[in-house]
Amino acid sequence: MMDETLKKKINLLVYLANSDGKFHVSEKAFLRDILEQRGATDFDFDKVIVEANLFKDVASIVDKQELMYWCLQLIKADGIVHPDEIAYCKALGIKLKFSPKVIDKYILEELPTFEVFSKELRGFVL
Secondary structure, X not given: OXXXXXXXXXXXXXXXXXOOOOOOHXXXXXXXXXXXXXXXXXXXXXXXXXXXXXXXXXOOHHHHHXXXXXXXXXXXXXXOOOHHHHHHHHHHHHHOOEOOXXXXXXXXXXXXXXXXXXXXXHHHEO
């Protein structure tokens, strides 16, 4: 059984993956890898629900950092960075209390490890 916070983060990521009109096979593979790493394989990508209250349960700073990291990885997964994906990431970042500049920075460069990213992300907290 998947914990609720992970389920909500994956729902937000699936919404991001669909924001450009295509849910690419590489994006699904990336999300399946996240789920497998956490021992959760019971997620149905066809039954995604994005609600306003998804954000309130992504409360810890680690959950927020992890979600931003996954978003940046996901929008690069298919090799095409679409403007709608960037806009969604920036809006999500603001809801998570991060400056949209974090997306501008990492969209143009290779992502560091999560440990480095989480330290660097502190400079983008609103």
